[in-house]
Amino acid sequence: MNNQNKMAPLVFQASGKSMLSRLSLFGTVLILAFLWARPANAASLTLTFSSDASGILLGGSGTSSSAMAFGSVHAYGGVVPGGVTKSVNGTTSWTLSTPIDVRVTKTGLGFSANYTMTAQLQTSGLAYTWKLGAATLTNAFPATVTAAGAYGSKAPYTFSLTIPFSASAGAVSNTLDIIVVAN
Numbered sequence: 001m002n003n004q005n006k007m008a009p010l011v012f013q014a015s016g017k018s019m020l021s022r023l024s025l026f027g028t029v030l031i032l033a034f035l036w037a038r039p040a041n042a043a044s045l046t047l048t049f050s051s052d053a054s055g056i057l058l059g060g061s062g063t064s065s066s067a068m069a070f071g072s073v074h075a076y077g078g079v080v081p082g083g084v085t086k087s088v089n090g091t092t093s094w095t096l097s098t099p100i101d102v103r104v105t106k107t108g109l110g111f112s113a114n115y116t117m118t119a120q121l122q123t124s125g126l127a128y129t130w131k132l133g134a135a136t137l138t139n140a141f142p143a144t145v146t147a148a149g150a151y152g153s154k155a156p157y158t159f160s161l162t163i164p165f166s167a168s169a170g171a172v173s174n175t176l177d178i179i180v181v182a183n
Contacts, residue, residue: 099158
């Protein structure tokens with residue numbers, strides 16, 4: 001049984017009609033931050049995060065800069081924040097998960113009816129299983145999180161991290177690139 005601590009900052013950058021974001025996971029806090037400056041009258045996508053009604057409370061919910069604090073978590077025992085689910089998967093692993101709401105809005109993109117969102121780990125996360133929604137993430141290629149996301153509405157996605165008991169105790173670290181492209 002290993003004690004794993006989690007922290008995750010998420011930083012976004014936007015350009016034209018696509019948006020790239022990075023999610024780093026390590027320590028005890030998940031931070032969702034949006035850094036974006038666009039010229040007036042430019043075509044753009046805006047990505048915001050909100051607390052899901054059944055998920056962890058995000059600091060700055062409804063904005064482009066949010067924070068999620070998991071605290072110090074352990075496979076057995078310890079305290080799990082409200083809205084976070086911890087599950088032990090037999091004798092092989094344990095999982096932390098929480099729903100978050102994502103809203104993508106468009107400006108100046110004409111007839112674009114929806115968007116595609118993909119996600120990819122920057123470095124190999126072979127020891128762990130990383131998921132956003134139903135998409136299992138690797139560093140080998142982008143995984144499609146949604147192929148036809150609806151603009152303007154909150155879409156719930158569950159973020160989850162599965163830690164095998166064979167992994168060494170300590171901080172878990174990685175960066176997740178999220179790309180949103182107008183269809």
